[in-house]
Amino acid sequence: MDILVSYFKAGLENNEVCLWITSQPVEVEEAKEALRKAVPDFDTYLENGQIEFIPYASLI
Secondary structure (H helix, E strand, O other), X not given: OHXXXXXXXXXXHOOOOEEEEEOOOOOHHHHHHHHHHHXXXXXXXXXXXXXXXXXXXXXX
């Protein structure tokens, strides 16, 4: 989780559009909470559509 959070944090801070496809054992809400703790103004990035979360199970 630490590696993923660092990866997406860097992407958001570099003004990139990010897509996180979650799979077990990480759920979407858990991923969002981890980023909220690590990224200042995370909710702004989320509201602006700069990051999107998709559960893997919804793709199959």
